[in-house]
Amino acid sequence: MRHESRQTERRAALVPEDARKLLAAGVHLTVEESPQRVFPARAYADAGCGIAPQGSWASRCPATDYVLGLKELPDEPANLIHRHILFGHAYKGQPEAPRLLRRFAAGGGTLLDLEHLLDAGGRRVVAFGYWAGYVGAALAVLQHRGELTAPLVSSSREELSSRLAPGRRVGAATAVVIGAYGRSGRGACDALGSAGIEPVRWGPDDTRGLNRNVLLAHDILVNTIGCHRAMPPFLTKADLDGERRPAVIADVTCDVGSELNTLPVYDHAADWGNPVARLCGGPRPLDIIAIDNLPSLVPAEASRAFSADLWPLLLSLREGSEVWDRCLEAFRHAVASLGERG
Incomplete structure (x- = not known):
């Protein structure tokens, strides 16, 4: 399991207690040191893992090894020879996708994209969705109250919930959650509930019969739907110029730059240092x-x-499984499509 090169990435794909389960099943596991990971290297060593310097996977790991991570790979090596497990964000037409896929094609490596670990019905079997929705909605509430400060600092659910407590509320607010019945949507609704806000919950029927006036009639809009096929956008820039009430949009899905983006009202993602972007100024910001x-x-x-769902799947890598086979096929199709596009 590699160190995450992004400084604000504190998660681990595999936690020490689940690493211990893999080791007990005969899996050899090495964990890179990482200064920002929430679980220290010592915890993995105590579980029985080997410990390696951060960034050493590129030079130390045989090409047959799996390299487990979460977010983007560093720019080097340019040619990727290993079997990488991570969120590649490479199959929805994202601007950086061709470059990443060409690195794999050049080195003969493989991307097993965690975003495309799917069951036979096309549903994701492992995801951070609940917590993405919870945090996204929580930040939207704090921004609406004028209480969100930058840079953002990682904390815990207890700390975040205490900041959302209804007793701290400044005026009443209304909210709508798109995709309210999925993992991410449930997290968003729970965060809003912690803030004393009962949201309007949109499911598939609501997005099929899109009523933009409903979206524009709430103070807070939280989008949690991840699309895998083209559909009409929920809002466009032109919609924001007319009568509207929203003061804050939290786009948890964050498909900016993708041809499948359902909220094409902004052109770049934010970060912990600058978490909020202003879409409209004037008297109705x-x-x-x-x-x-x-x-x-x-x-x-x-x-x-996340780790509780992932570790049994990692164990199945040895025997093979339909979940991983589908993931591999998605990668091969994406690489083949590169050639078709020139």
Whole structure:
């Protein structure tokens, strides 16, 4: 398991207690040191893992090894020879996707994209969705109250919930959650509930029969839907110029730059240092929060929930499984499509 090169990435794909389970099943596991990971290297060593210097996977690991991580790979090596398990964000037409896929094609390596670990019905079997939704909605509430400060600092659910307590509320607010019945949507609704806000919950029927007036009639809009096929956008820039009420949008999905983006009202993701972007000024300001590693703000809880689902799947890598086979096929199709596009 590699160190995450992004400084604000504090999560771990595998937590020490689940690493111990893999080791007991005969899996050899080496964990790189990482100064920002919420679980120290000592905890993995105590579980029986080997410990390696950060960034050493590129030179020390045989090409047959799996390299486990979460977010983007460093720029070097240019040619990727290993079998990498991470969130590649490479199959929705994202601007950086071709470059990443070409690195794998050049080195003969493989991307097993955690975003595309799917069951036979096309549903994701492992995700950080709940915590992404929870944190995204929580930040939107704090921004609406004028209480969100930068840079963001990681904490815990307890600390975040205490900041959302209804007793701290400044005026009443209304909210709508798109995709309220999925993992991410449930997290968003729970955070809003902690703030004393009962949101309007949108499911599939609501997005099919899109009523933009409903979206524009609430103070806070939280989008949690991840699309895998083209559909009409929920809002466009033109919609923001007319009558509207929203003061804050939290785009938890954060598909900015993708052809499948359902909120094409902004052109770049935010980060912990600058978490909020202003979409509209004047007497009715509108802000957006779109950060692609929201769960890292509650790294311990998010990591434990994710790892509990992932470790049995990692164990199945030895025998092979339909879940991993589908993941591999998605990668091969994406690489082949590169050639078709020139």
